[in-house]
Each structure stands twice: as C-alpha cells, then as structure tokens.
Amino acid sequence: MDFAVARDKGFWKAGHWPTLFTSLIYFDFCFAVWVLNGAMAPFISKEFGLDAAEKGFMISVPVIVGALMRFPLGLLAQYIGRKNAAQVEMGMIVVGLGLGWLFVETMAGVIAMGCVLGVAGASFGVALSLGSGWYPPKYKGLAMGIAGAGNSGAVLAVLLAPPLANVYGWKAVYGLAIIPIVLAMVLLAMFAKEPPDREHKSLKDHLKILLDRDAWIFNLMYALTFGGYIGLTSFLPTLFHDQYGVAKENVGQYAAGIIIMASILRLVGGGLADRIGGLRMIKWLAVISVIGTAMAAYLVYAKDGPLSSPWVMVAVMVVLFSALGAGNGAVFQLLPLRFKGNTAVAGSLVGEIGGLAGGFLPNAMGVGSKYSGMGFTPGFLAGTALSICILVALAMVMKKWTTTWVGEGGRALPDAAPPAEPAAPAQSRMQMVGSGT
Numbered sequence: 001m002d003f004a005v006a007r008d009k010g011f012w013k014a015g016h017w018p019t020l021f022t023s024l025i026y027f028d029f030c031f032a033v034w035v036l037n038g039a040m041a042p043f044i045s046k047e048f049g050l051d052a053a054e055k056g057f058m059i060s061v062p063v064i065v066g067a068l069m070r071f072p073l074g075l076l077a078q079y080i081g082r083k084n085a086a087q088v089e090m091g092m093i094v095v096g097l098g099l100g101w102l103f104v105e106t107m108a109g110v111i112a113m114g115c116v117l118g119v120a121g122a123s124f125g126v127a128l129s130l131g132s133g134w135y136p137p138k139y140k141g142l143a144m145g146i147a148g149a150g151n152s153g154a155v156l157a158v159l160l161a162p163p164l165a166n167v168y169g170w171k172a173v174y175g176l177a178i179i180p181i182v183l184a185m186v187l188l189a190m191f192a193k194e195p196p197d198r199e200h201k202s203l204k205d206h207l208k209i210l211l212d213r214d215a216w217i218f219n220l221m222y223a224l225t226f227g228g229y230i231g232l233t234s235f236l237p238t239l240f241h242d243q244y245g246v247a248k249e250n251v252g253q254y255a256a257g258i259i260i261m262a263s264i265l266r267l268v269g270g271g272l273a274d275r276i277g278g279l280r281m282i283k284w285l286a287v288i289s290v291i292g293t294a295m296a297a298y299l300v301y302a303k304d305g306p307l308s309s310p311w312v313m314v315a316v317m318v319v320l321f322s323a324l325g326a327g328n329g330a331v332f333q334l335l336p337l338r339f340k341g342n343t344a345v346a347g348s349l350v351g352e353i354g355g356l357a358g359g360f361l362p363n364a365m366g367v368g369s370k371y372s373g374m375g376f377t378p379g380f381l382a383g384t385a386l387s388i389c390i391l392v393a394l395a396m397v398m399k400k401w402t403t404t405w406v407g408e409g410g411r412a413l414p415d416a417a418p419p420a421e422p423a424a425p426a427q428s429r430m431q432m433v434g435s436g437t
Contacts, residue, residue, distance in 0.1 A: 056366020074348025086144015145270020
C-alpha cells in the first residue's frame with residue numbers, strides 16, 4: 001500500500017492517528033510476550049529434557065489460553081471501553097512476567113506461567129478495534145492492517161530473546177519483557193482515545209454472533225491466516241533447531257525475516273483489500289497456502305534430499321507467511337463491514353478461533369514427529385487441508401455476500417460519514433460556552 005496515496009486521499013486526517021499507533025505498540029509488545037515461550041523453547045526443553053510432544057504442548061499453552069481469552073476480553077471491552085480493557089490486560093501480563101522471572105523452577109511452573117502470559121494473546125481484537133474505530137469504512141482495511149502489524153512483535157521475541165537468554169539465562173528474559181509492556185501502558189494512557197463506534201447492547205445480543213453462519217466462515221478463514229501464522233511463528237525456533245540443527249541462540253536469524261514478511265504483508269494486505277476486495281484476495285492467498293504448506297511438508301519428509309538446506313525452508317516460509325499475513329489483513333478489511341458497531345466482539349471471536357487453530361499446530365507438529373515417523377509433515381498437511389476447505393467455503397458464499405453487505409470482490413460499499421464523537425450533554429455545552437472554551 002502506497003502511504004503517500006493514503007495521505008493524499010485523506011487517510012491520516014480521516015481518523016485519530018495517535019490512537020492507531022499506540023494500539024499498534026500495545027499489540028506489538030503483547031504479541032512478543034505471547035510467543036515468548038516459543039522463542040525460549042530450545043532453552044526450556046534442554047533444561048527439563050522435553051521430548052517433541054512435550055515441547056509442542058509447552059509452546060501451545062499460551063497460544064491456546066490467549067485464544068480462549070479473546071472473546072471474554074472483547075466482551076469486557078464493549079462494557080468498560082477498549083482502552084480500559086487493554087490496561088487491565090497489560091497489568092495481568094506484568095504479573096505473569098514477574099512470576100516467570102522470579103519463581104518458575106519446574107516444568108509445571110513453566111506451564112502455569114504460560115497460562116498467565118497467554119492473556120497477552122487476547123490483545124488482538126481489542127487493539128484492532130481500538131486502532132481502527134475512528135476510521136470510515138473505506139479506510140478500515142488499511143487502519144486494521146496498521147494496527148494488526150503488531151504481530152511483528154514476534155520478531156522481537158525470536159530475534160532478541162534467544163541471545164539474551166544465552167547471556168543472562170532464560171528466566172531473566174521474562175523480567176526484561178516487563179519493560180516494554182509498562183511502556184505500552186504509559187503510551188496508551190497518554191495518547192489513545194476511545195472511539196465512538198461502540199454499541200451498547202445486552203450480553204444476550206452480543207452472544208448472538210456465536211450463532212451467525214457468516215461469523216463461522218470468518219472463523220474458518222482466520223484459522224488458516226492467523227492460526228497458521230501464530231502456530232508456525234511459535235514453532236519456527238523448534239523447527240530450525242530440531243530439523244536443521246541450528247544453534248538455539250541463532251534460530252532467530254532464520255525466523256526473523258519470515259515473520260517480518262508476514263507483518264509487512266498484513267499491513268499491505270489490508271490496504272490492498274480496500275482496493276481490490278478482501279474476498280478476491282483471500283481466494284488467491286488460499287491457493288498459495290495450499291502450495292506452500294504442501295511444499296513444506298515435502299521438505300521435512302525428505303530431509304536428507306537435495307533440498308535439505310535450511311535456507312530452502314526459509315524461502316518457502318517467506319512465501320507462505322507473506323500469504324498468511326496478507327490474508328490476515330484481508331479478513332479484517334471485511335470484518336468491520338459485516339459486523340458494524342460490534343467489531344470488538346466479532347474480532348475477538350474470530351481471533352479466538354484463529355488462536356485455537358494456532359494452538360493446535362504445535363501439538364500436531366510435536367505429536368506427528370513423535371508417533372508418525374514423518375517428522376513435522378502432518379502439521380503442514382493440516383494446513384493444506386484447511387486451505388482447501390476455505391476455497392470450498394468461499395465458492396459457496398461469495399455470490400451472496402457480494403450482493404448483500406459488500407461490493408464486488410469484497411470491496412466496501414459507498415460509506416457514510418466518518419465516525420464522530422457523541423454530542424456533549426446540553427448542560428456540558430452550556431458550561432463550555434459559559435467558560436469561554
């Protein structure tokens with residue numbers, strides 16, 4: 001997405017950019033904490049002697065807990081505001097990091113810490129809804145893409161955490177991670193502004209989304225684009241360490257570029273989806289995912305063949321992660337168009353299912369490696385099957401969607417005026433006039 005074009009078309013003046021960028025920082029640092037156990041997996045597994053299945057379970061715990069917490073946090077945000085919900089969440093994360101730093105001595109302690117740190121993964125729906133809430137429909141995709149680029153926090157985890165753990169010990173890394181979370185809390189408190197697009201509904205009305213068929217098709221799409229992303233992001237250090245023998249302090253050098261591409265393409269994907277349509281994008285990205293996951297499955301199965309270099313896997317993962325990142329942006333270009341006024345709850349539900357899929361992937365990798373004799377192949381083939389399911393689902397609903405709530409290919413229909421702040425009560429307006437403001 002050309003940001004000069006976005007500026008010329010009024011993007012930066014259409015909404016409240018300080019809220020957008022503090023949402024990005026909040027999501028970025030929370031995402032780094034969410035995948036921290038994955039980045040520390042080679043160190044933790046060495047200390048506690050974990051096999052492949054145990055390692056996969058340990059990595060999946062914060063991913064699963066984060067997914068389960070997304071919908072409750074989204075509901076909380078509808079009642080106390082997204083900015084307040086984010087602060088509550090980050091306060092819990094600081095407690096979890098402190099416990100990991102000072103008190104974890106056993107594998108059971110690592111699992112318990114993972115449960116608390118999983119709360120960091122719940123930031124997703126709140127951050128995206130908070131950041132994009134001030135923007136009109138025609139800019140939703142780009143605004144969602146910018147806020148969603150916070151998944152680049154995974155780069156901080158996989159690139160910085162292993163070298164720090166090598167020098168100071170893996171537990172000290174959890175203590176150091178408190179610093180950016182506190183920084184995000186301060187910036188959000190100072191600069192973020194609660195958007196006016198929140199609808200006040202009863203809990204029963206919010207829960208109706210659980211029975212909405214369209215919501216579950218979004219869940220399916222996000223299970224691939226985000227579930228595949230977070231599951232593979234958490235597992236990349238283990239993949240390169242176990243499959244290719246890369247030293248545990250150097251795995252970030254292989255994984256960082258892969259994750260960066262997904263983050264860039266998420267941002268670009270949202271803006272591109274505004275232009276050509278999110279549905280059209282997701283269809284072609286699912287095709288790329290079929291090819292990419294099948295190729296990765298072959299590489300780990302034929303590990304002693306001519307394509308056994310880790311850089312071949314890096315190349316395949318760059319293409320696959322680029323497709324997943326752009327798919328993330330496309331899904332969240334469409335979501336606020338379908339669920340207007342309820343984006344925080346809808347986004348949290350979709351994010352929850354996507355996160356659960358991400359928690360499934362490390363377990364599929366670990367169990368497949370331990371029991372199938374095919375290495376990590378079964379985990380990648382699960383992604384191939386899911387990609388095919390999405391293509392089938394899109395074929396079933398695309399015509400109906402593009403004749404009801406969205407335009408050709410998934411582009412936004414002509415939108416109304418951008419969000420405006422609710423009018424102040426009459427008494428407050430009189431006070432403002434009387435005081436000369």
